[in-house]
Amino acid sequence: MNQLLASAALWPIEIALNQLIKSDPHLQGIAQKFNDQLLEIHTTAPNAFICVHFANSAIRLSAISSGDLGVTATASVSAKATSLLNLLLTTADSAALSNPEIEIRGDAQFVHSIFQSLKNLDLRWDDLLAPWIGDHSTHLAKSSSDSIRQWSRQSKTSVSVAVSDYLTEESRLLPPRGRLDQFNGAMDDLKLRIDRAKARIERLNSRL
């Protein structure tokens, strides 16, 4: 039953991805390159499994493992979901795949090729949206998105400048590290002297 539900959940994703591939000859070429290959992705935290089958310039997603199907996967990748997400978002080269948190079995070259292809993707979401909502609406959405992005970039810059200025101002009121270390040393020394004085008082008390 779980597999059936997972299959249901993957169905719209598969349709959307295949629409995307269909609309872009470059993506079709990439999918064609991996024709008849099977990639298993297993994530922990959250625990999830997806089997990606490249077939005839399209992809099929399944929640059934290659073992259950009685076929051999080209490669399988196991990692925490966050690690895989970081891998996709990072600008690093394929050396990022050497992360010990990411376990690769099977044809590592195949995984490397997929990773490189995903890195080199240049998707323009407004091009994909235009056929669905029209040029004018897409232009509005793009303008809004650009404005939000610009505002967030400016906000980030101004916040970091303000924090930096604040720290610079505040740091003038703080003692330098050398004086602080000297003060801490003096405090430690004083503590030791107090301890010794206490010990001597106790010894004198015991003699009386």
Add this chain to the structure above:
Amino acid sequence: MPAPKERYPMSKPENSEATTHFGYQEVPVAEKEQRVGDVFRSVAARYDVMNDIMSLGSHRLIKRYTIELSALRAGHKVLDLAGGTGDFSLKFSEIVGPSGQVVLADINEAMLSVGRDRIIDKGMSANIDVAQVNAQCLPFADNTFDCVCIAYGLRNVTDKDAALKSIQRVLKPGGRLLVLEFSKPTNALIGKSYDAFSNLWPIAGKLITGDADSYRYLVESIRMHPDQDTLKQMMEDADLINCKYHNVMSGICAIHIGFKPH
């Protein structure tokens, strides 16, 4: 309101010839094929609409799951047996690609005609062949197909054992048989609810296709169909190995899988 006119008498045949069940009725073996043919001729035009209504759309999801279990790859040869209106064949065609081949096969010319028209309309006839065949004696060479799929068809076959043996013969060594069929619910409450729901199908059939009898047969044939373990045993008896089944929706449907030995 007058009772719907029955096309065939309900009585058990008087002569001693071999009989089989047609829904709840016992009919001569030779007659079942004709009667099933009449049922599907009657429903062919509205078959897919009725499937959506009777399953509340869930049959699409179950079919997708079955296709996932087929593990088909590019270049494979597939037999979509009792394929009728061709929805499986269309999906198989996409997967096996131009280097593969799909054969849409059905005993009923009316269902096959709907399927063939649909395939041509979608422009996907390049790798799909259409054949009118009897599942009990498949007219294909031994070891032809990588996969044979029979979805909601086996219960209508007169001699299921002969059909399974015939399928086993045309499968390549290592090839897989997928049987998607209504089965026995594993949960009593779901079973009762499903029985009550399926009792509405003849009424829906009457309203939409003007034919209640065909859908009455459908309900009866589902209840007469072997349960999961019996069908698994039948597959093993037909020399298929590693047979197993996946219950779908608590056993309302089951997908049986078996392999031809190498």
